[in-house]
Amino acid sequence: MQKLGKQTIKFDTPPVITEVASIVGPKEANGPLAKYFDQCLEDEFWGEKTWEKSESKFIKETVNMAISKSGVSSADIEYCFAGDLLNQCISSSFGLRELNIPFLGIFGACSTFVEGLSLGAILTEACAKHVICAASSHFCSAEKQFRFPLELGNQRPPTSQWTVTGAGSAVLSQTGSGPFITHITSGKIVDMGIKDANNMGAAMAPAALDTLICHFKDTGRAPSYYDAIITGDLGHIGKEILTELAMDKGYNIKSNYNDCGVLIFDKEKQDTHSGGSGCGCCATVFSGYFFKQLKDKKIKRLLLIATGALMNSTSSQQGESIPGIAHAISIEM
Numbered sequence: 001m002q003k004l005g006k007q008t009i010k011f012d013t014p015p016v017i018t019e020v021a022s023i024v025g026p027k028e029a030n031g032p033l034a035k036y037f038d039q040c041l042e043d044e045f046w047g048e049k050t051w052e053k054s055e056s057k058f059i060k061e062t063v064n065m066a067i068s069k070s071g072v073s074s075a076d077i078e079y080c081f082a083g084d085l086l087n088q089c090i091s092s093s094f095g096l097r098e099l100n101i102p103f104l105g106i107f108g109a110c111s112t113f114v115e116g117l118s119l120g121a122i123l124t125e126a127c128a129k130h131v132i133c134a135a136s137s138h139f140c141s142a143e144k145q146f147r148f149p150l151e152l153g154n155q156r157p158p159t160s161q162w163t164v165t166g167a168g169s170a171v172l173s174q175t176g177s178g179p180f181i182t183h184i185t186s187g188k189i190v191d192m193g194i195k196d197a198n199n200m201g202a203a204m205a206p207a208a209l210d211t212l213i214c215h216f217k218d219t220g221r222a223p224s225y226y227d228a229i230i231t232g233d234l235g236h237i238g239k240e241i242l243t244e245l246a247m248d249k250g251y252n253i254k255s256n257y258n259d260c261g262v263l264i265f266d267k268e269k270q271d272t273h274s275g276g277s278g279c280g281c282c283a284t285v286f287s288g289y290f291f292k293q294l295k296d297k298k299i300k301r302l303l304l305i306a307t308g309a310l311m312n313s314t315s316s317q318q319g320e321s322i323p324g325i326a327h328a329i330s331i332e333m
Contacts, residue, residue: 004218014180016175016176024164025040027272046058055136058165079103083112112283113306137165161276164264165280178333180331188325189323204309208307226301227302236262
């Protein structure tokens with residue numbers, strides 16, 4: 001691997017995304033991408049007593065499914081990168097405690113899935129034959145932790161987003177037929193002073209812009225190089241902000257840009273306000289939809305930029321602004 005510019009790594013032997021898996025909840029199952037997910041559930045509890053236990057089951061079953069589909073055994077997986085939104089990432093650690101694979105828990109808020117793929121790709125090129133990366137989120141557990149208990153029935157402003165209930169995972173290997181992770185661009189923390197926890201898109205869009213521009217400068221590529229430029233969960237409002245900010249900087253991404261949070265729900269029929277969010281948003285949409293588009297060669301060059309808001313409930317209550325982060329990976333067939 002070699003360093004390009006300030007923040008980008010180019011892989012000499014690009015790691016292969018050999019297989020993926022995705023499991024989603026009932027609202028996602030009623031959305032426009034339902035047919036692409038491996039499993040769609042009818043309720044958020046999935047037979048468990050709490051939402052937190054349910055989310056742990058989401059990530060556990062998704063990881064097991066991806067390993068099974070890949071044709072390798074869990075004993076062949078050398079490292080696991082996983083994370084979620086709950087305090088101390090308990091969904092991942094509790095869900096995967098019986099996996100018996102070296103576990104590296106990570107937190108990048110809603111950018112966690114691509115952060116995991118980035119770290120997994122580095123390890124795969126360096127030494128590991130097989131690595132698995134996963135991320136999850138759950139609407140009910142996230143609302144309880146970050147906003148208000150659902151029982152209160154609080155009104156949600158139009159700028160708010162709906163945390164995706166779901167998990168996605170991907171197996172990375174040293175060999176295979178693709179798709180390949182050719183470049184990663186790791187993002188910097190960008191804080192523009194946004195304090196509204198119900199407007200995450202506005203808080204994260206500047207970080208997405210920073211990583212996007214850095215990727216183009218480091219690689220010498222233009223937006224037109226990619227068939228699709230996809231952000232993780234900026235939602236409808238954040239998508240519009242990023243498009244305008246990029247245009248102001250001389251990058252026209254209108255024709256090939258979209259957002260996982262926009263795609264996963266039907267805005268008119270499902271009333272999710274500004275769209276989807278959460279670690280599971282990018283993880284499920286990539287693992288469910290975009291991986292298949294790449295395998296079928298309907299998309300040959302994808303720039304996936306997962307975005308995250310690096311805050312918690314305490315920082316918001318204390319009046320802190322919301323730092324944003326965005327990590328990008330270039331995936332090609």
